[in-house]
Amino acid sequence: MNIFRLIGDLTHLMSIIVLLLKIHTIKSCAGISLRTQELYALVFVTRYLDIFVSYISLYNTLMKLIFLGTSFSIVWYMRYHKTVRLSYDKSNDNFRHYFLIAPCLLLALVLNNRFTFREVLWTFSLYLEAVAIIPQLVLLQRTRNVDNLTGNYVFFLGAYRGFYLINWVYRYLTESHYRQWITWMAGLVQTALYADFFYYYFKSWKNNEKLKLPA
Template identity: 75%
Template sequence: MNIFRLAGDMTHLASVLVLLLKIHTIKSCAGVSLKTQELYAIVFATRYLDIFTDFISVYNTVMKLIFLSSSFSIVWYMRSHKIVKRSYDKDQDTFRHWFLVLPCLLLACLINERFNFKEVMWTFSLYLEAVAILPQLVLLQRTRNIDNLTGQYVFLLGAYRSLYILNWIYRYFTEPHYVHWIPWLAGIVQTLLYADFFYYYFESWKNNRKLQLPA
């Protein structure tokens, strides 16, 4: 495992911990899109179907269990916890996220590396992850004023994907025959979706002011 892959994994893990910190400690999910969290739960559930059948390493299994349990825990908190769900802004979080699922599934059936159930589900998870952040970005643009933890959560998610792109570049030049177009293209699309948020995030950091997206 190279430094870019490890940094990407740790950044991804940090994003989850930041969100859980906000929800569990502050008992608030204000500014967090339940729609995005539901999509991420689907992403991890379909990507890690091999968790009990294909052992790669202890590290790999532990990370899979963390992302599976945390994604479903966040959805449960936002839907069922009496205090947390009061802070959920349902009226603003109206992106029709289920309309993203079927196109990604159809695309995975048409464009994949091998046409079998596990491979199609893995490919589907890549396509869906690429666009899963859309409801969250739309919610942030509607609410405009973004609290510190929510801003850090979204920034860390974007940073994780950017580090994974560096990981792919590194592996392309250091590993023979390392070519995987599907995750590469899905990852690039996902990273581009964060471009606008990154700009305003760094502007707020540079000017030492609260993060605010334009209307």
């Protein structure tokens, strides 16, 4: 594993830590999309089915368990915790995220490396992860004023994907047989969705202002 992938994994983990810090410390999920969190939970379930049948490394297994456990705990807190759920902005978090699932599954059935159960679900998880952030970005655009923890959470999620893109370029240049067109395609789509957010995030950071997104 190269340094770019390691940094990508750590920034992904940092995004979850920032979100859990907000939920556990402030007892609030204001500005967080439950629909995006549900999509991420589905992403991890379908991607990490191999945890029960194959072993790669202790690091790999631990990271999978962490992402599975934290994603479901976040969904639970937002849905059922007596204090946290009261801060959930249900009225603005109304993007119909279920409509993202069917096209991703259909695409995975058509475009995959091998037509097997695990491979189709793994490919589905790539396509779904690429668009899972959409409900979150829509929610932020509707509310406009973004608190620091929420802004940093989305920033670290985008940074994770950015470092993975660098990791893919590095592997392409250093590994003669490294070709993963489906992964690259999904990753590019996912990164592109963050472009507008990154622009306003860095603009607010440069001007030392509160992050505000355009209506």
